Amino acid sequence: MKTDDLVEALSARAAPVDFREVGRRIALAATSGLIVAAVAILIGLGPRSGLATAGAWAFLCVKVAFAAGIAATAAIYLSKLSRPGGAPRHEIWFVVLPFLAIMGLALVSLGTAPASHWSRMVAGDAWLECLVSIPVIAVVPFALTMWAVRQAAPTDLRRAGAFAGLVAGGISAIAYALHCTDDSLPFVAVWYGGTIIVCTLAGALLGPRLLRW
Amino acid sequence: MTADETELKTLMLASQRGDAAAYRALLAKLAPRLRGYYKRRLTGVGRSADEAEDLVQETLIAIHLKRQTYDPGALFTPWLHAIARYKLIDFLRSNRMSRMDVPIDDHHDLMAADDHASAEGTHDMTKLLDRLPKRTRQAIEAVKLEGNSVAETAARYGMSESNVKISIHRGLKALAALIGRDSSG
Incomplete structure (x- = not known):
């Protein structure tokens, strides 16, 4: 077919479009992913115990703030990556900040505790459950986020996939915090941080295959 | 800028x-x-x-x-x-x-240079064309692909010239819709 005819055909379909749709779809995917993940955790593993104490509430808040900080900054960056041309590289630092904050807090916490407590503070009671739950629960938010990114037009598929994984990992960690009773900052830094990074790597591997358009 | x-x-x-x-x-x-x-x-x-x-x-x-x-x-x-x-x-x-x-x-x-030597692409339009109604397809094939005039096409298929034009217009719109659906699906 002649290119001129294609131009005619396409311009006959110049329906108005809204540039905010890219961000809205990603926000919608992340929100529904969070609901699915939270329901799965609460039904599958049950809500955490010990919420009668202020300390437990404080730790719940720290965990949710850390995970939500990652999910939110990653989702904002992802909505830029989903447009052709991508996002400014220096803005990646906003996404790194929550990791640096939790690692700093974990080091302070280890530094103020006797060395004999360290292994217990890092391993907690349920490191294995955390290691398995966060990546597994992340699957649905990941699928929803990837679907939203596919509707847009990412041109760096590996990076877009990685950030979709990061969003999903963060969302999954918010949900897991509702169940988790390991109230120690080094635990959160190692197992929450580590599993979120696993989700990011999985996203980077799957991105080029799943996001092609 | x-x-x-x-x-x-x-x-x-x-x-x-x-x-x-x-x-x-x-x-x-x-x-x-x-x-x-x-x-x-x-x-x-x-x-x-x-x-x-x-x-x-x-x-x-x-x-x-x-x-x-x-x-x-x-x-x-x-x-x-x-x-x-x-x-x-x-x-x-x-x-x-x-x-x-x-x-x-x-x-x-x-932005360096324009190239106006438009050529035919080999985008597989024949399959998409098959999905259009017969009259629309004939009109598009005759005028847009074979390069016949509207009058010749009208005579060949016993349609009025304005009908040929309308068919082409509607057909191109339908084609664009099909292209959109195929590429996004």
């Missing part, structure tokens, strides 16, 4: 609002730029410039389907270049070439 950027961005913003005339003008201006860009890049990696037309058409369709991803707060030509380059790399990869073969370029390369 170049005059190109200002002009194309104005057209793009109007296109996003649904202004068909601006959209037609925009695509008509982009096609020769893309053609020049792809011919240079393809010959640069030792491929035939004839393949450029398919890439031009594929990129125009991509621009159409993804036009909501242009952020009015950003420059237009880098957005366009990112799509053009993405489609080029995708094309070369599916033809077993590495992106290492594609020289680093930027949106200035895209």
Whole structure:
């Protein structure tokens, strides 16, 4: 077919479009992913115990703030990556900040505790459950986020996939915090941080295959 | 900021609002730029410039389907270049070439020169055409693909000239819809 005819055909379909749709779809995917993940955790593993104490509430808040900080900054960056041309590289630092904050807090916490407590503070009671739950629960938010990114037009598929994984990992960690009773900052830094990074790597591997358009 | 950027961005913003005339003008201006860009890049990696037309058409369709991803707060030509380059790399990869073969370029390369030597793309229109109603398909084939006049076509199929024109117009719209559905699905 002649290119001129294609131009005619396409311009006959110049329906108005809204540039905010890219961000809205990603926000919608992340929100529904969070609901699915939270329901799965609460039904599958049950809500955490010990919420009668202020300390437990404080730790719940720290965990949710850390995970939500990652999910939110990653989702904002992802909505830029989903447009052709991508996002400014220096803005990646906003996404790194929550990791640096939790690692700093974990080091302070280890530094103020006797060395004999360290292994217990890092391993907690349920490191294995955390290691398995966060990546597994992340699957649905990941699928929803990837679907939203596919509707847009990412041109760096590996990076877009990685950030979709990061969003999903963060969302999954918010949900897991509702169940988790390991109230120690080094635990959160190692197992929450580590599993979120696993989700990011999985996203980077799957991105080029799943996001092609 | 170049005059190109200002002009194309104005057209793009109007296109996003649904202004068909601006959209037609925009695509008509982009096609020769893309053609020049792809011919240079393809010959640069030792491929035939004839393949450029398919890439031009594929990129125009991509621009159409993804036009909501242009952020009015950003420059237009880098957005366009990112799509053009993405489609080029995708094309070369599916033809077993590495992106290492594609020289680093930027949106200035895209704006470098127009190439008006429009050619036929081999985009598989025959399959899409088969899905149109018979009269519409005949009219498009006769006029747009075989290059007959509207009067000849009207005589051949016993239709009035205005019916042929209407059929073509509706058919092109339906084709664009089919292209959109195929590419996004």
